[in-house]
Amino acid sequence: MGVLEGKVVLVTGGGNGIGKETALLAAREGAKVVVNDLGGSLTGADEGSAGPAETVAQEIRAAGGEAVSNSESVTDMKAVEGMIEQAKDEFGDLHSIINPAGILRDGMFHKMSEDDWDSVIDVHLRGTFNVTRAAIEMFREREDGNFVLFTSTSGLIGNIGQANYAAAKMGIVGLSRIIAMEGARKNVRSNVIAPFAWTRMIASIPVKDEAGAERVERMKNGMRADQVAQLAVALCADKAKDTSGQIFAVRGNEVVLFDQPRPVKSLARLEGWTPESLLDQALPAMKANFFDMGASASVFPYDPV
Structure with a gap:
């Protein structure tokens, strides 16, 4: 018996990458699955296709599981409400939503268009609002x-070149935290995962030098979507009912628990601060505790386990 026996799970972005591997694993662990995927390109610029979601649903059914497909967009609240109704109509209930659906519109911030900003925020942050708000009550x-x-x-x-994506993804962290806090008394849980995995999103990042090419090869071989799926599914299980409001990462066979912003250092001045005293005393005193500008490779400088 799998850890999700008797559960119904909606997986968005389930036609490719992490979403696909999560949908397949959830089904193997006993869940009935609604596989959602718009079937669009990585940038979300085209109209999409029902093919990817249905292909995954067919694979689940061929293996003896239960699954249906959905090709609507998470950016449309009515469509998301329809996904939830579909789960209830087909399988009688819905217990978990796993939401890795996303797009990329990378570019340096000083060159970023409003459309590239809005599109990424719409899919990631608005999409996350839609799938959580539609089910929360x-x-x-x-x-x-x-x-x-x-x-x-x-x-x-x-990460340089991903201001829109970074802003949306940090918004999701805050949203998840509040959902978890407000849901604690009602046994409603929410957690977030920062995945390290070779997907079409990662494949789209340009390789500029030999060191970058080596990192790409390590990611291809050592950080896979199916490894991220293990944690995503585990967090849906009844045994994880005491886990909520957390930030995790999966990097190969390594599971990471991230800290969350808390005070690092505090200085007080009885007579109050002025711009000059802040510049002369407070900021220099705090400088040793400043965080550097390094990207994730500076925080995780070792090969994946």
């Missing part, structure tokens, strides 16, 4: 429900 009334949302080290740590 049902989960609270039943006093049981679970969200597994997706952030990124591009937001948690930073």
Whole structure:
């Protein structure tokens, strides 16, 4: 018997990458799965296709599981409400939503268009709002429900050329935290995962030098989407009912628990601060505790386990 026996799970972005591997694993662990995927390109610029979601649903059914497909967009609240109704109509209930659906529109911030900003925020942050808001009342009334949302080290740590993506992903962290806090008394949980995995999103990042090419090869071989799926599915299980409001990362066979912003250092001045005293005393005193500008490779400088 799998850890999700008797559960119904909606997986967005389930036609490729992490979403696909999560949908397949959830089904193997006993869940009935609604596989959602717009079937669009990485940038979200085209109209999409029902093919990817249905292909994954067919694979689940061929293996003896239960699954249906959905090719609507998470950016449309009515469509998301339809996904939830589809789960209830087909399988009688919905217990968890796993939401890795996303797009990329990378570019340096000083060259970023409003459309590239809006599109990424719409899919990631608005999409996450839609899938959580559409289900939250049902989960609270039943006093049981679970969200597994997706952030990124591009937001948690930073990555040049991804200001829109980083902003959206940090917004998801804040949203998940509040959902978890407000849902604690009603047994509604929410956690976020920052995945390290070779997917079409990562494949789109340009390789500029030999060191970058070596990092790409390490990612291809050592950080896979199916490894991220293990944690996403585990967080939906009843045994994880005491886990909520957390930020995780998966990097190969390594599972990481991230800290969350808390005070690092504090200085007080009885007579109050002035711009001059802040510049002369406070900022120099805090400088040793400043965080550097390094990207994730500076925080995780070792090969994946």
